[in-house]
Amino acid sequence: NLISLQKLYLLNYIFHFRHHNKIRSIEANHLKLYKSLETLDLTNNEITEIRNNCFTQGLKIKDLYLGNNRLSTLELGTFDNLSDSLQILRLSKNRIAHLPAKAFKLPHLIQLELNRNRIRLIDGLTFHGLDSLEVLKLQRNNISKLMDGAFWGVARMQVLHLDNNNLNEVTSGWLYGLSSLQQLFLSYNSVSRINPNAWGFCQKLTELNLSYNNLMRLDEGSLAGLSGLQILRLSHNTISHVAEGAFKGLKNLRTLELDNNEISGIIEDTNGAFAGLDSLSKLTLFGNEIKSVAKKAFIGLEALEHLNLGNNMIRSIQGEAFAKMKNLKELYMNSDSFLCDCQLKWLPHWLSGRGFQASVDATCAHPESLKSKSIFSVPAESFVCDDFPKPQIIVQPATTMAVLGKDIRFICSAASSSDSPMTFAWKKGHEILHDAEIENFAHVRAKDGEVMEYTTILHLRAVQFTDEGRYQCMITNNFGSTYSTRAKLTVNVLPSFVKIPRDLTIRTGANARLECAATGHPAPQIAWQKDGGTDFPAARERRMHVMPEDDVFFIVDVKTEDMGVYSCTAQNIAGTISANASLTVLETPSLVYPLEDQTVAIGETVALQCMASGSPSPRITWLKSDEPLVVTERHHFTPGNQLLIIRNVVSNDGGKYTCEMSNTLGTERAYSHLNIIQSASCAMGHGKKDGTMTVGIVIIAVVCSIVVTSLVWVCIIYQTRKKSEEYSVTNTDETIVPPDVPSYLSSQGTLSERQEACVKVDSVSNLQLAMLTVCKDCSNLLRLFSEYWM
Numbered sequence: 001n002l003i004s005l006q007k008l009y010l011l012n013y014i015f016h017f018r019h020h021n022k023i024r025s026i027e028a029n030h031l032k033l034y035k036s037l038e039t040l041d042l043t044n045n046e047i048t049e050i051r052n053n054c055f056t057q058g059l060k061i062k063d064l065y066l067g068n069n070r071l072s073t074l075e076l077g078t079f080d081n082l083s084d085s086l087q088i089l090r091l092s093k094n095r096i097a098h099l100p101a102k103a104f105k106l107p108h109l110i111q112l113e114l115n116r117n118r119i120r121l122i123d124g125l126t127f128h129g130l131d132s133l134e135v136l137k138l139q140r141n142n143i144s145k146l147m148d149g150a151f152w153g154v155a156r157m158q159v160l161h162l163d164n165n166n167l168n169e170v171t172s173g174w175l176y177g178l179s180s181l182q183q184l185f186l187s188y189n190s191v192s193r194i195n196p197n198a199w200g201f202c203q204k205l206t207e208l209n210l211s212y213n214n215l216m217r218l219d220e221g222s223l224a225g226l227s228g229l230q231i232l233r234l235s236h237n238t239i240s241h242v243a244e245g246a247f248k249g250l251k252n253l254r255t256l257e258l259d260n261n262e263i264s265g266i267i268e269d270t271n272g273a274f275a276g277l278d279s280l281s282k283l284t285l286f287g288n289e290i291k292s293v294a295k296k297a298f299i300g301l302e303a304l305e306h307l308n309l310g311n312n313m314i315r316s317i318q319g320e321a322f323a324k325m326k327n328l329k330e331l332y333m334n335s336d337s338f339l340c341d342c343q344l345k346w347l348p349h350w351l352s353g354r355g356f357q358a359s360v361d362a363t364c365a366h367p368e369s370l371k372s373k374s375i376f377s378v379p380a381e382s383f384v385c386d387d388f389p390k391p392q393i394i395v396q397p398a399t400t401m402a403v404l405g406k407d408i409r410f411i412c413s414a415a416s417s418s419d420s421p422m423t424f425a426w427k428k429g430h431e432i433l434h435d436a437e438i439e440n441f442a443h444v445r446a447k448d449g450e451v452m453e454y455t456t457i458l459h460l461r462a463v464q465f466t467d468e469g470r471y472q473c474m475i476t477n478n479f480g481s482t483y484s485t486r487a488k489l490t491v492n493v494l495p496s497f498v499k500i501p502r503d504l505t506i507r508t509g510a511n512a513r514l515e516c517a518a519t520g521h522p523a524p525q526i527a528w529q530k531d532g533g534t535d536f537p538a539a540r541e542r543r544m545h546v547m548p549e550d551d552v553f554f555i556v557d558v559k560t561e562d563m564g565v566y567s568c569t570a571q572n573i574a575g576t577i578s579a580n581a582s583l584t585v586l587e588t589p590s591l592v593y594p595l596e597d598q599t600v601a602i603g604e605t606v607a608l609q610c611m612a613s614g615s616p617s618p619r620i621t622w623l624k625s626d627e628p629l630v631v632t633e634r635h636h637f638t639p640g641n642q643l644l645i646i647r648n649v650v651s652n653d654g655g656k657y658t659c660e661m662s663n664t665l666g667t668e669r670a671y672s673h674l675n676i677i678q679s680a681s682c683a684m685g686h687g688k689k690d691g692t693m694t695v696g697i698v699i700i701a702v703v704c705s706i707v708v709t710s711l712v713w714v715c716i717i718y719q720t721r722k723k724s725e726e727y728s729v730t731n732t733d734e735t736i737v738p739p740d741v742p743s744y745l746s747s748q749g750t751l752s753e754r755q756e757a758c759v760k761v762d763s764v765s766n767l768q769l770a771m772l773t774v775c776k777d778c779s780n781l782l783r784l785f786s787e788y789w790m
Contacts, residue, residue: 022045022046023042023045023046023047024045024046024047024048025047025048025049025050025054026042026047026050026051026054026055027054031054031055031056031059032056032058032059034059035058035059035060036060037059037060037061038060038061038062038063038085039061039062039063039064039065040061040063040064040065041063041065042064042065042066042069043065043066043067043068043069043090044067044068044069045068045069046069046070047066047069047070047071048069048070048071048072049071049072049073049075050066050071050074050075050078051075051078052075052076052077052078052080054078055078055079055081055082056081057081059081059082059085060084060085061082061085061086062085062086062087062088063086063087063088064079064082064086064088064089064090065090066089066090066091066094067090067091067092067093067094067113068092068093068094069093069094070094070095071091071094071095071096072094072095072096072097073096073097073098074091074096074099074100074103076100076102076103077105078103079104079105079106080105082106083105083106083107083108084108085108086106086108086109087108087109087110087111088109088110088111089104089106089109089111089112089113090113091112091113091114091117092113092114092115092116092117092137093115093116093117094116094117095117095118096114096117096118096119097117097118097119097120098119098121099114099119099122099123099126100126101123101124101125101126101128102125102126102128102129103126104127104129104130105129106129106130107129107130107131107132108132109130109132109133110132110133110134110135111133111134111135111136111137112127112130112133112135112136112137113137114136114137114138114141115137115138115139115140115141115161116139116140116141117141118141118142119138119141119142119143120141120142120143120144120145121143121144121145121146121147122138122143122145122146122147122150122174123147123150124147124148124149124150124152125149125152125153126150126151127150127151127152127153127154128152128153128154129153130153130154131153131154131155131156132156133154133156133157134156134157134158134159135157135158135159135161136151136154136157136159136160136161137161138160138161138162138165139161139162139163139164139165140163140164140165141165142165142166143162143165143166143167144165144166144167144168145167146167146174147173147174148171148173148174148176149173149174149176149177150174151174151175151176151177151178152176152177153177154177154178155177155178155179155180156180157178157180157181158180158181158182158183159181159182159183160178160181160183160184160185161185162184162185162186162189163185163186163187163188163189163209164187164188164189165188165189166189166190167186167189167190167191168189168190168191168192168193168214169191169192169193169194169195170186170191170193170194170195170198171195171198172195172197172198172199172200172201175198175199175200175201175202176201177201178201178202179201179202179203179204180204181202181204181205182204182205182206182207183205183206183207184202184205184207184208184209185209186208186209186210186213187209187210187211187212187213187233188211188212188213189212189213190213190214191210191213191214191215192213192214192215192216193215194215194218194219194222194223196219196221196222196224197221197224197225198222199223199224199225199226200225202225202226203225203227203228204228205226205228205229206228206229206230206231207229207230207231208226208229208231208232208233209231209233210232210233210234210237211233211234211235211236211237211257212235212236212237213236213237214237214238215234215237215238215239216237216238216239216240216241216431217239217240217241217242217243217430217431218234218239218241218242218243218246218247219243219246220243220244220245220246220248222243222246223246223247223249223250224249225249226249226250227249227250227251227252228252229250229252229253230252230253230254230255231253231254231255232250232253232255232256232257233255233257234256234257234258234261235257235258235259235260235261235284236259236260236261237260237261238261238262239258239261239262239263240261240262240263240265240430240431240432241429241430241431242263242266242270242273242430243429243430244270244272244273244275245275245276246273247273247274247275247276247277248275248276249276250276250277251276251277251278251279252279253277253279253280254279254280254281254282255280255281255282256277256280256282256283256284257284258283258284258285258288259284259285259286259287259288259308260286260287260288261288262288262289263285263288263290264288264289264290264291264312264481265427265430265432265474265483266297266430267285267288267290267292267293267294267297268290268291268292268293268294268297268481268483269294269472269474269483270294270297270430271294271296271297271299272296272299272300273297274298274299274300274301275299275300276300277300277301278300278302278303279303280301280303280304281303281304281305281306282304282305282306283301283304283306283307283308284306284308285307285308285309285312286308286309286310286311286312286332287310287311287312288312289312289313290309290312290313290314291312291313291314291315291316291337291476291480291481292314292315292316292317292318292480292481293309293314293316293317293318293321294318294321295318295319295320295321297321298321298322298324298325299324301324301325302324302325302326302327303327304325304327304328305327305328305329305330306328306329306330307322307325307328307330307331307332308330308332309331309332309333310332310333310334311334312333312335313335313337314333314335314337314338314362315335315337315338315339315365315390315479315480316338316339316343316344316390316479316480317344317347318343319343319346322350328354330356330359331351331354331356331359331360332359332360333359333360333361333362334360334361334362335361335362335363336361336363336365336372337363337365337478338362338363338364338365338375339364339365339366339389339390339479339480340364340365340366340367340370340373340375340378340382340383341366341367341383341384341385341386342383342384342385343385344375344383345380345383347362347375348375348376348378348380349380351376352376357376361374362374362375362376363375364378365478365479366389366479367386367387369382370382387417387418388415388416388417389416389417389418389420389477389478389479390416390418390477390479390480390482391414391415391416391422391454391475391476391477391479391480391481391482392414392415392416392482393412393413393414393473393475393482393483393484393485394413394414394415394453395411395412395413395455396412396484396485396487397410397411397412397458397471397472397473397484397485397487398410398411398487399487399488399489400487400488400489400490401489401490401492401573401574402460402463402489402490402491402492403491403492403493403494403574403575404463404464404465404491404492404493404494404521405462405463405464406462406463407459407460407461407462407463408460408463408489409457409458409459409460410426410457410458410460410471410473410487410489411455411456411457412455412456412457412458412473412475412484413453413454413455413456414453414454414475414482415451415452415453415454416451416452416454416477416479417450417451417452418452418477418478418479419452420477420478420479421477421478422440422442422454422475422476422477423475423476423477424438424440424454424456424473424474424475424476425473425474425476426438426456426458426471426472426473426474427471427472427473427474428469428470428471428472429469429470432474433458436458436459437458437459437460437461438456438457438458438459439456439457439459440454440455440456440457441454441455442454442455454475456473456475458471458473460489463489463491464491465491465521467489467491468489468490468491469488469489470486470487470488470489471486471487471488471489472484472485472486472487491521492520492521492522492572492573492574493519493520493521493574494520494572494574494575494577495518495519495520495524495570495571495572495574495575495576495577496518496519496520496577497516497517497518497570497577497579498517498518498519499515499516499517499518499551500515500516500568500579500581501514501515501516501553501566501568501579501580501581502514502515502581503581503582503583503584504581504582504583504584505584505585505586506558506583506584506585506586507558507585507586507587507665508558508559508560508585508586508587508615509557509558510557510558511554511555511556511557511558512554512555512558512562512583513552513553513554514552514553514566514568514581514583515551515552515553516528516551516553516568516570516579517551518570518577520570520572520574521572521574522572522573523572524570524571524572525570525571525572526551526568526569526570527568527569527571528546528553528566528567528568528569529566529567529569530564530565530566530567531564531565532565532567537559537561537562538555538556538558538559538562543555543556543557543558543562544556553566553568555583558583558585559585560585560587560613560615562583562585563583563584563585563615564582564583565580565581565582565583566580566581566582566583567579567580568580568581584615585615586615586616586664586665587613587614587615587665588614588663588665588666588668589612589613589614589618589661589662589663589665589666589667589668590612590613590614590661590668591610591611591612591613591659591661591668591670592611592612592613593609593611594670595608595609595610595657595659595670595671595672596672597672597673597674597675598672598673598674598675599674599675599676599677600649600674600675600676600677601649601676601677601678602649602650602651602676602677602678603648603649604648604649605645605646605647605648605649606645606646606649606653606674607643607644607645607646608622608643608644608645608646608657608659608672608674609642609643609644609706610622610641610642610643610644610659610661610670611642611706612642612659612661612668614661614663614665615663616663616664617640617663618661618662618663618668619641619661619662619663620640620641620642620659620660620661621641621659621660621662622637622641622644622657622658622659622660623657623658623660624655624656624657624658625655625656626656626658629644629657634646634647634648638706642706643706644657649676650676651676653674653676654674654675654676655673655674656671656672656673657671657672657673657674658670658671659671659672
């Protein structure tokens with residue numbers, strides 16, 4: 001009759017003696033006769049191994065129970081002969097420490113139980129071959145690592161139990177392939193981090209249990225992709241930070257459990273932490289040390305029906321905190337710490353009107369006259385504001401911009417009429433800074449001795465980019481917590497040059513290239529100046545090109561007017577620096593006006609003009625008959641030798657005069673022939689006078705032009721020297737920084753405003769005065785003028 005048995009039980013306990021059967025192995029010949037067997041229960045024995053040939057072909061076993069034995073390994077192919085029939089396999093309470101990849105080739109298996117084994121690691125493709133698996137149980141294995149693709153191949157799995165293990169993070173890698181998963185149980189692990197986009201392969205998940213883990217925060221992407229989630233259990237973590245938008249996208253969530261966390265700040269100060277939970281009907285916040293409920297704490301929960309605020313120390317609830325929850329049916333709250341002042345007057349009436357008296361236990365703690373009284377028994381007129389025992393912020397921390405590496409501080413002050421001990425804390429974002437350097441002190445307000453003022457100072461040393469964020473102080477006493485506004489800290493870096501323009505000497509007609517680049521935070525803006533201003537001759541003639549992407553400043557077809565001091569300025573919000581480079585343009589000497597031959601009578605005065613241009617300024621030498629000019633007391637020169645004046649001309653003064661113009665690029669020569677004639681007769685006296693007058697006028701005109709030219713050069717030299725003082729001809733760096741930046745961060749100061757200096761000659765009468773400052777031999781030159789003006 002055993003061949004027709006549907007079940008074969010080999011139990012631990014036989015009759016009344018309750019002793020084990022102590023089956024240690026399964027032999028193939030023991031089972032080959034039972035072709036119709038569907039359920040084989042071998043739990044609570046001492047089986048240590050199962051060979052891969054113990055289950056012979058032809059068996060139709062659907063349910064195989066091997067729990068509570070001593071199995072330590074599973075050989076490949078152990079269950080292969082049951083691949084056509086096996087649907088449930090129970091291997092819990094064994095000693096299995098490792099599961100080889102593709103250990104199970106059971107395409108019809110629906111449920112696999114591996115609870116209470118010794119599995120520490122699950123490799124990729126471990127469960128490949130379980131095409132029909134729907135339920136997998138891996139509780140209490142002390143699993144600490146799930147490799148990427150650990151569950152690849154079980155695309156039909158709907159329920160995964162990983163409770164009571166040692167997992168520390170949730171990643172998309174080990175969730176890869178679970179496209180049909182609906183329930184995931186991860187309670188009693190060590191999960192402290194949920195990677196961004198971890199749930200991308202679990203779009204059908206409806207229930208997620210992360211209770212009893214080490215989660216401290218919910219970031220914006222922690223729950224992204226769970227649009228179908230209906231139940232989320234996060235109780236018994238240490239969650240203190242819920243980012244704005246953390247629940248965004250959970251439009252179908254019905255139940256959210258956040259019991260026994262540290263999210264008091266979210267309820268006390270944050271607006272809209274639950275935004276996006278449009279369908280939420282049940283929210284539990286039991287045991288979160290909530291001291292107050294902000295007016296906008298529950299914005300977005302219009303569909304909420306059940307709210308549990310039990311086991312908190314609620315002292316105050318702002319008006320209309322529950323006003324948006326029109327569908328609220330159950331409200332649980334118990335606190336004996338209420339501050340029964342005028343701001344709580346609305347609450348008893350509202351609770352009574354909604355029928356929540358039975359589920360709310362609320363007792364006054366202040367003022368003393370109402371202590372231990374239920375808020376429902378206190379008359380409305382007794383809710384008054386005679387003092388302010390709860391701290392009130394009087395100095396808010398200020399938004400600050402700091403230079404990288406600098407020390408900064410935030411200051412926050414509060415006042416209270418109570419002598420209740422104060423505690424101070426600072427938060428960055430929504431997270432408390434536990435190891436921050438904080439300085440606290442208190443004093444009695446001078447104008448009324450019953451009010452205490454408390455100040456807390458947060459010190460941040462050598463700030464880095466990681467210190468950027470919003471900082472907030474929290475001051476707490478027995479009557480509640482007060483939160484300041486959030487002050488933003490921005491960390492910047494002063495600009496610093498990575499490419500500095502260099503002094504450049506170049507010939508006319510060539511191309512000038514100056515490079516300048518700087519780094520900083522934010523990225524500095526680069527600007528150019530010439531001689532302290534923005535007037536670029538090359539720009540007016542469209543010969544200047546700035547290429548920011550290459551950090552290059554170009555001037556094509558350079559001319560002498562392009563010569564000067566070029567300044568590169570790098571500026572951002574942290575400060576300004578500048579570097580200077582001199583552009584020197586070289587030009588071969590040349591005449592401005594051609595030399596002309598002249599004829600003059602003996603005894604007259606003659607002027608030979610050689611106005612030369614070039615860079616550097618050419619040195620002028622006069623020759624006579626190709627020999628150095630012999631200078632006598634009758635010969636006079638203007639500065640630079642551009643004008644040669646000969647008085648009382650004699651016959652020997654005639655001949656060929658050469659103006660030799662030299663600079664570093666070469667030498668050029670110009671020639672003029674001076675012809676000497678004898679004195680005219682008396683009849684020609686009038687003509688002589690007219691000729692003399694003409695010559696005088698010519699001389700005066702020439703001298704005037706020379707003087708004006710000299711004055712122009714004086715202006716240029718003056719300005720060049722002035723600029724040389726302001727802009728070093730060699731490269732210098734200049735820094736403009738905020739007043740609080742240490743002096744060692746700046747160099748030689750800032751660019752001063754452009755200074756103008758020139759000499760103006762308005763009339764001939766002033767010409768002589770101007771000449772006094774220009775000419776080397778002013779007395780002789782004035783005497784010449786006198787002769788020809790007369």
